Amino acid sequence: MKKKRVLDLLNILLIIGMLISLFLVYEHFSISASKFCTFGASLDCGIVNKSPYANLDGFSYLLTIDFGLPLPLIDISSTNFFFDLITSNAFLGFLALLFILVIRYARYKNKKFLFFSQGSTKKWVIGILIFGVIYGFYLLLIQHFILKTYCIFCLALDLILILSLITAIKRKDEI
Numbered sequence: 001m002k003k004k005r006v007l008d009l010l011n012i013l014l015i016i017g018m019l020i021s022l023f024l025v026y027e028h029f030s031i032s033a034s035k036f037c038t039f040g041a042s043l044d045c046g047i048v049n050k051s052p053y054a055n056l057d058g059f060s061y062l063l064t065i066d067f068g069l070p071l072p073l074i075d076i077s078s079t080n081f082f083f084d085l086i087t088s089n090a091f092l093g094f095l096a097l098l099f100i101l102v103i104r105y106a107r108y109k110n111k112k113f114l115f116f117s118q119g120s121t122k123k124w125v126i127g128i129l130i131f132g133v134i135y136g137f138y139l140l141l142i143q144h145f146i147l148k149t150y151c152i153f154c155l156a157l158d159l160i161l162i163l164s165l166i167t168a169i170k171r172k173d174e175i
Contacts, residue, residue, distance in 0.1 A: 010104070010167045017097045017160040020153050024090035027153075028054055037152055048151035049090070053142045056087040066146060089139065093157065096132060100125050100164075122171065129165040136161055 027034055027049045037045035048054065052061040060074035077087045085091055107121040136158040143150050 010164060011101065013160050013164045013167065014097050014101045014104075017157055017164065018094050018101075020157045020160065021090050021094035021097065024049060024151075024153055024157070025085075025088060025094065028088050028090055029084075039152070042149055043152050044149045045151040045153055047149050048143055048147055048154060051142075051147055053139065053147070054089055055084065056089070056092070058089075058142070062142070062146075089135075093132065096128055100128055122168065125168050126165065129161060129168055132161045133158070133165055 024045075027037070027045055032046075034046065037043075052058050052065075055077040057075050057077045060071070063069045064071050064073045077084045103121055103124060136154075139154065140158060143154070
C-alpha cells in the first residue's frame with residue numbers, strides 16, 4: 001500500500017507541475033500580463049514570463065547583454081510562434097514532466113518505452129528532475145538578481161520539482 005501511495009504522490013506532483021507549466025505557457029503568450037498573479041512590484045508573473053529569460057535564448061541574453069561577453073546573441077524564439085513555443089521554459093518544463101509521467105506509466109505497465117530499460121527508469125526520472133531543479137534555481141537567481149521580481153507560479157513549480165525529486169529519491173526500488 002505504501003508503494004502505491006508514493007507512486008500516487010509523485011503522479012499528483014507531476015500533474016500539478018504540468019498544470020502550472022501550462023498556465024505559465026498561457027501567461028507567456030498572452031497579449032497582456034494577467035492580473036491573476038500580480039501582487040505588486042515584487043511578485044509579478046507578467047514581468048518574469050515576458051522577459052527575455054523566459055526562453056532558452058535567455059541564457060544567451062544573460063551572457064551577451066548582462067555580462068557583456070563578446071558572444072553572438074542567439075535569438076531563435078523571436079523567429080516565429082513555433083520557435084517561441086518550443087524554446088519557452090514553461091513549455092519545455094511541461095514536456096519534461098509529461099515525459100517523466102509517460103516513462104513511469106510504461107514502467108508500471110511493464111512495457112518498454114523508446115530506449116528505456118526496465119531498470120533505468122528511476123535513474124532517468126531522478127536525472128531529469130535534478131536538471132529541472134538546477135535550471136529552476138538558475139531561473140530563481142535571474143528573478144532575484146536581474147528582474148528583481150518573482151513569479152509565484154514559477155516558485156510553486158520549483159517547489160513541485162523539489163518535492164518530486166525528494167519523492168523519487170526516497171523510493172528504495174524502481175519507480
